[in-house]
Amino acid sequence: MGDPEYAFDEKRGQYNSKLILKPLLEACPDHALRIIGVTQVDMFVPILKYVYGLALMEGRCAVISLHRLRPEFYDHLPDPVLLMDRAEKTAIHEVGHSFGLTHCRDRHCVMYPSTRIRDTDFKEPDFCPTCFELFKWNLKNLSPSCHL
Numbered sequence: 001m002g003d004p005e006y007a008f009d010e011k012r013g014q015y016n017s018k019l020i021l022k023p024l025l026e027a028c029p030d031h032a033l034r035i036i037g038v039t040q041v042d043m044f045v046p047i048l049k050y051v052y053g054l055a056l057m058e059g060r061c062a063v064i065s066l067h068r069l070r071p072e073f074y075d076h077l078p079d080p081v082l083l084m085d086r087a088e089k090t091a092i093h094e095v096g097h098s099f100g101l102t103h104c105r106d107r108h109c110v111m112y113p114s115t116r117i118r119d120t121d122f123k124e125p126d127f128c129p130t131c132f133e134l135f136k137w138n139l140k141n142l143s144p145s146c147h148l
Contacts, residue, residue, distance in 0.1 A: 004039065017043040017054040017063060024061040034098050036091055037063040052114055053090045055097035062094035074117065082121075089125045090114070096131065099138040104131050 007019035024037045043051050043065045052069060055062035069086040071079045092110045104111035107119075109128035114120040127135055 004041065007041075009044070012044060013042075014044045014050065015039075015041040015065075017045055017051055017065075020063050021054060021056060021059075021061060024063060025056070025059065028060050032060065034095055035061045036094065037061070038087070038091075039063060039065050040067055041065060042067040052086075052120065053094040055094040057097055058100045059098050062091070062098050064090045064094055068117065069120070085125070086117070086120050089120055089123060092125055092127075096127065096135060099135055101127075101131055101134055101138070104128055106130075 004015055004020045004023075006023075007015040007017070009016055020037065020039065020043065024035060028035050043054065043063070045051055045054065050068060051065070053062060053064035064087065066083065066087060067073065069083055069090060071077065071082055089110055093114070096111050101111050103113045106112060106128040107122060108124050109131055110123055110125055111127060111131045112119060112123045114123075126132075
């Protein structure tokens with residue numbers, strides 16, 4: 001994604017992730033199961049200081065931001081492998097939300113909430129057994145209009 005200027009909030013100096021999702025949803029092709037936008041900007045939702053990503057619960061689109069996933073944000077050296085690891089976990093987490101999964105209590109599960117970057121680093125890029133079963137069930141029971 002390019003710079004979503006339309007979502008910039010001057011007071012906060014950040015981008016409203018809910019506003020970024022809107023054109024993604026409108027542009028989502030009917031045949032797409034899910035789409036994920038990836039941006040470089042610092043995102044927030046009104047009730048939180050920042051978010052790494054956002055998805056519509058049981059929606060067809062999600063967005064993740066690389067801004068706070070980059071090691072440089074935390075005054076560390078660039079690390080493309082760590083960045084991709086964090087981006088992978090964040091994308092899978094948001095796709096899980098788009099399939100109706102909520103946050104999990106298992107700190108190793110990809111659906112565990114990432115309040116801080118160390119939460120993202122600690123968890124695995126996989127669903128725990130319970131979340132995996134829920135994901136499979138939700139995927140199997142999509143409405144016919146959502147199938148490819």
